[in-house]
Amino acid sequence: MCANRQTDLYAVLGGNPSDSVQQLRHRYQQLALQYHPDRLRGRCPTEMESAVNKFLEVEAAWRILSDQDTRRQYDVERREDCVFTHCCRCGGRFCISEEELEEETGRMEQNGEEDESGRMQRGEEEAGQQRGMLVCCDTCSLSVYVTWALNRKTRSETSHLR
Known part of the structure; x- marks a missing residue:
């Protein structure tokens, strides 16, 4: 959910932010061997192009x-893109940006959609209930349900991760 607009470099290497340089180097070497253009001779041009791009x-x-x-700078930039974050037990993060909150709230208010539990959003808004969405860890398969108040004035003050 916290994926930046750009590619997550840790995901490209199949790692996560808590990995050591040695662990990332090992993953890099495996992928470089797998996608290196010299190892893919004789394949069709489409496969070759895809492999070269991946390499x-x-x-x-x-x-x-x-x-x-550069890794430290990249990590700082990643954190800036995620307004609300919570550390996962795997070392990854659950995060959601202010833009995602705005989009989800606007979409729900506009459509009057049901959420995952089947409750109508317009009814919740009138009752002063909270809205939420499922957020996945950026490195493992765990997820959390993030809630916030539908009242725009207090939403940013009451946003939290459960």
């Missing part, structure tokens, strides 16, 4: 995450 993506991710300074 370049892996190479770019490793270039940033292998250096302590």
Whole structure:
């Protein structure tokens, strides 16, 4: 849910932010061997192009995450994109941006949709209930239900993760 508008470099390498440089290096080496253009000779042009693009993506991710300074800068930028965050037990994060909150609230208010539990949103809004959405960890399969007040004036003050 917290995926940036750009590609998550940890996901490109199949790792997560809590991985050491050695762990990321190992993943990088495996992927580089798998997608290296020299290993894919004789394949169809479409497969070759796809593999080369993947190789370049892996190479770019490793270039940033292998250096302590650029990795730290990348991690700071990732955190800035996620307004509300909570650490997962795996070392990853549950996060949601203010933009996602606005979009989800606006969509629910406009459509009067039912949420996962089948309650009508317009009825909840009138009753002063909270709205919520499921947010997945950015590195594992765990998820949490994030709630916030539908009242726009207090929503940002009462946003929290359960």
